[in-house]
Amino acid sequence: MMLRRSAAAAVAAVLAAALGVAAGPSASAAPPVGTVQSTTDLGPVTWDSRILGRDAGFSVKWGNSATWMFGDTGMTVPGADGDHWADNTAAVTTDLNAADGISLVAPSGREHTDGTGAPTEYLPFSQWESFFNYSNDPARCGQPGVGDCGKQYFLWPAQPVADPARNRVVYSFTTGIRGGAVTDPFGEYWGTGFAVWDAASGTVTRPETGPVPGGASWDKWVMFHGQETSYIPAVTVGSNVYSLGCVRDFVVFHCSLARVPLADILTRSAWRFYTAGGQWSASASDAAPVFDGASSTSMFYNTYLGKYMAVYGYDQVFYRTAAQPWGPWSDEAKLFDTVPAATGNNYFGLAHPEYGAGKTLYITYARPKGNNGGEIRVQKVVFN
Secondary structure, rough: OOOOOHHHHHHHHHHHHHOOOOOOOOOOOOOOOOOOEEEEEEEEEEEEOEEEEEEEEEEEEOOOOEEEEEEEEEEOOOOOOOOOOEEEEEEEEOOOOOOOOEOOOEEEEEOOOOOOOOOOOOOOHHHHHHHHHOOOOOOOOOOOOOOOOOOOOEEOOOEEEEEEHHHHEEEEEEEEEOOOOOOOOOEEEEEEEEEEOOOOOOOEOOOOOOOOOOHHHHHHHHHHOOOOOEEEEEEOOOOOEEEEEEEEOOEEEEEEEEEEEEEHHHHHHEEEEEEEOOOOOOHHHHEEEEEEEEOOOEEEEEHHHHHHEEEEEEEEEEEEEEEEOOOOOOEEEEEEEEOOOOOOEEEEEEEOOOHHEEEEEEEEEEEEEEOEEEEEEEEEEEEE
């Protein structure tokens, strides 16, 4: 079974065809702090044997465990909806020692499952979206490409942020519609929004963070609409969350910075955007790039290096360092070369600071395997 192609995979293919590397450097700056002592491939993340493949691989620490979030997920068994497919899935593990790899299976790990016991979406569709997807599933709608047949709403995961003070985790996502008569490999992209996991009830909801003035009805769940830069949470510093918005300019992603109090992350008017003049503006149009990265870029404070670190990449994974989230950021330097993809290109180079944010880092990337699905491989990086 071939995994459905995600927007990130399509971006990886575009970049690889143009450059053969991950992302281009920004204007000349100082070298990053730290040099790589060693890198070790620890193999793929271990998960439920019924899963053929996944992409993405974001994670967040909550209490004594880590929750993992994945995008497109193909399975050997159907879920409660009769489909062998999920646009997003999640798992949790209590094993935070990644030295021997990362496992999401028992006894330390478990999948988020539906009533049949199959892995299933953790981001909730509305009643209308669920009905639309069921009715227009290519397996039952007749002739894909005619009318709405074959079209599917999607919710793809992005980096979450833990909010212990309010007993919640805020999940970010991208949304739109794809398949059927939608020929764009990126789908009809509508923007990014937030879902909230409440620890007390164990439920996930999608609060209304819109609508964008003059927008369509689905905009009520979108914080940044499709024509805007989408900002994804990256690092919490004190009471503020700093978020990155990375926009592709041919083969380079220019990443801008926003901040918002974690308590007000669901309120668009509370967001501020870093400008070229070093100020914080209430207008997103005033934002200016702070470095060049990739479509998905991790950012965290490295306790060993004493600097903030940005990690990103495709077939190669890079990093930059800075004294503050807004920079100035260093030149990029390579962390490691990935294991070549069986087909296409690797993508989603992501750091996981809950497993190590100092001398030793653990970084994952999505590796396509053609008809055998796809895997998330783990790389251990040790600094001098």
